[in-house]
Amino acid sequence: MRQRSTxxxxxxxxxxxxxxxxxxxxxxxxxxxxxxxxxxTVVPRADPAARWAGGYCDxxxxxxRALAALPAVDPSTPQNASRTSxxxxxxxxxxxxxxxxxxxxxxxPPVASADGGRKDVIAQFAGIRAEAxxxxxxxxxxxxxxxxxKDALGQARATLDRIDALDYLKGLKDVPALAAxxxxxxxxxxxxxxxx
Numbered sequence: 001m002r003q004r005s006t007x008x009x010x011x012x013x014x015x016x017x018x019x020x021x022x023x024x025x026x027x028x029x030x031x032x033x034x035x036x037x038x039x040x041t042v043v044p045r046a047d048p049a050a051r052w053a054g055g056y057c058d059x060x061x062x063x064x065r066a067l068a069a070l071p072a073v074d075p076s077t078p079q080n081a082s083r084t085s086x087x088x089x090x091x092x093x094x095x096x097x098x099x100x101x102x103x104x105x106x107x108x109p110p111v112a113s114a115d116g117g118r119k120d121v122i123a124q125f126a127g128i129r130a131e132a133x134x135x136x137x138x139x140x141x142x143x144x145x146x147x148x149x150k151d152a153l154g155q156a157r158a159t160l161d162r163i164d165a166l167d168y169l170k171g172l173k174d175v176p177a178l179a180a181x182x183x184x185x186x187x188x189x190x191x192x193x194x195x196x
Contacts, residue, residue, distance in 0.1 A: 053182045054187045059105075060121075062099045071084060071087045073088055082139050093132050103118060114177065139156065
């Protein structure tokens with residue numbers, strides 16, 4: 001999961017170029033990372049907390065995979081910047097939708113009074129999803145209007161910055177029993193490793 005700062009640094013630079021002006025050559029897309037992250041985990045049935053933590057990490061992995069494979073923004077013209085930014089935000093929304101579905105389906109953890117973290121992450125993901133969809137719609141509506149496109153691209157960048165600031169594993173780390181279970185869940189260990 002630590003690789004996301006690199007992904008967002010590249011995206012922030014690309015969107016900044018799009019905000020700065022047009023007529024510049026499109027940057028070469030960076031290679032996707034972590035596309036082979038497993039989505040399923042094998043944890044012994046006798047360890048329900050680790051199974052739950054694994055399910056949590058599997059759900060979050062959908063967003064991480066979507067972010068690692070985001071399409072590049074092409075700032076060469078206002079039209080290309082709008083179209084490719086809209087595509088990028090559509091990918092973010094799709095990743096958030098999958099993660100939200102997984103987190104909601106997971107249900108409460110098998111640890112008493114420990115569901116606050118999962119609910120907080122769901123609320124944060126839902127809020128960012130609404131922002132990303134709103135930014136995408138503004139970009140679509142602004143096509144052909146350079147000032148409105150620039151403003152909409154700024155909103156898109158702010159949305160990506162919010163995602164970058166998220167601690168995806170907060171729902172586990174804040175509860176000692178779940179933090180320990182996270183260490184026993186293979187999908188959580190893979191999710192928290194730096195990109196190779």
